[in-house]
Amino acid sequence: MTVDSWFALFAPKGTPAGTVSKIGNAVKSALEANEVRKKMEEQGAEPVASSPAELAKILSADLAT
Numbered sequence: 001m002t003v004d005s006w007f008a009l010f011a012p013k014g015t016p017a018g019t020v021s022k023i024g025n026a027v028k029s030a031l032e033a034n035e036v037r038k039k040m041e042e043q044g045a046e047p048v049a050s051s052p053a054e055l056a057k058i059l060s061a062d063l064a065t
Contacts, residue, residue, distance in 0.1 A: 008055055020052060 009027065011020055028049035030036050040047045050058070 006058065008059075024049070024051065 009023065011023070031040075031047040031049045037047050
């Protein structure tokens with residue numbers, strides 16, 4: 001059995017696409033920062049930034065499982 005955990009940010013329905021994009025880009029930049037990446041990896045995490053569409057696929061697959 002394999003168990004994965006993940007964290008995601010969600011916004012209310014109707015949040016403007018520009019706002020979602022701005023937040024997503026800020027999170028991606030943070031996850032790409034060496035000090036953030038290093039700290040997360042020290043804690044056993046694998047930092048990955050994904051798009052809303054990619055998150056939807058992950059969520060759908062996890063719910064099906």
